Amino acid sequence: xxxxxxxxxxxxxxxxxxxxxxxxxxxxxxxxxxxxxxxxxxxxxxxxxxxxxxxxxxxxxxxxxxxxxxxxxxxxxxxxxxxxxxxxxxxxxxxxxxxxxxxxxxxxxxxxxxxxxxxxxxxxxxxxxxxxxxxxxxxxxxxxxxxxxxxxxxxxxxxxxxxxxxxxxxxxxxxxxxxxxxxxxxxxxxxxxxxxxxxxxxxxxxxxxxxxxxxxxxxxxxxxxxx
Numbered sequence: 189x190x191x192x193x194x195x196x197x198x199x200x201x202x203x204x205x206x207x208x209x210x211x212x213x214x215x216x217x218x219x220x221x222x223x224x225x226x227x228x229x230x231x232x233x234x235x236x237x238x239x240x241x242x243x244x245x246x247x248x249x250x251x252x253x254x255x256x257x258x259x260x261x262x263x264x265x266x267x268x269x270x271x272x273x274x275x276x277x278x279x280x281x282x283x284x285x286x287x288x289x290x291x292x293x294x295x296x297x298x299x300x301x302x303x304x305x306x307x308x309x310x311x312x313x314x315x316x317x318x319x320x321x322x323x324x325x326x327x328x329x330x331x332x333x334x335x336x337x338x339x340x341x342x343x344x345x346x347x348x349x350x351x352x353x354x355x356x357x358x359x360x361x362x363x364x365x366x367x368x369x370x371x372x373x374x375x376x377x378x379x380x381x382x383x384x385x386x387x388x389x390x391x392x393x394x395x396x397x398x399x400x401x402x403x404x405x406x407x408x409x410x411x412x413x414x415x
Contacts, residue, residue: 197372198381208364215278215360216347216393217375219285223346226286227293228332232323234294235301245294252291258352260284265356278279281353282303283362289346300331333405340397344390351386361385 198205218330234245252260268275275283304327312322332339354363365382369375 190375193377194374195377195381195408197368197374197377200314201368201372204368205361205365205381205385208359208361209389211278211358211360212347213389215282215285215350215353215358216301216389218282219289219346222282222286223289223343226290228297228328230290230303231297231331232328236319243250249291249294252287253295257284257288257349260288260356261353261356277353277356277358279354280356281350281358283382284345285350285353288349289342292342293339296335296342297331301327303334306332314360317365329405333401334396335396336401336405338379340394343397345394347389348386 192253208324230248233241234249235242237245261280265277265280308326308330309322310328311370317325350358350360351362353360354366357363361382365378369378372378
């Protein structure tokens, strides 16, 4: 093997990589926030809602989890355009990622809600708490804390899945790698760099969410419990 490694192209192409990195990070942040909110609302509907609402949420979760993310993105970007409903690529990517991650978040939060001991709910009822107050003060904080490690793993996977959005022309990190490779023909080097940047993003995301846990969950803050 007589391959000569050459990373000199980075001096000319680092702005494109940096732009793709920020685009990936921006998509991930928007999707985490929106996906968590939507997933939590659907989890509450699935555990506390009426029978028809539970069936509707179950159907939503089943459809989303059993279809590929790339097909969901194609449908939003190319499918809607076919009926004259044009969605910008970045918006289509965020919507597709939010829909996808919200379905998984729904199941994670549902498991957390159902793990709350019945005795705590009965105690809250004895104190005269309304259902909404019980959800806000007793059920959701504990459910989120118990399932937080699973949520972190799901959100990291979602961040890595942003690479798929290059298929609908979103200019994110993987897309930047494609373009640079086509111009420099240094495929091994550029994809090695892109992989390293995804590793850094994953590490930063885990670190950031661990920091959020220390701020949001008082018990973890007092005990300094690692995730």
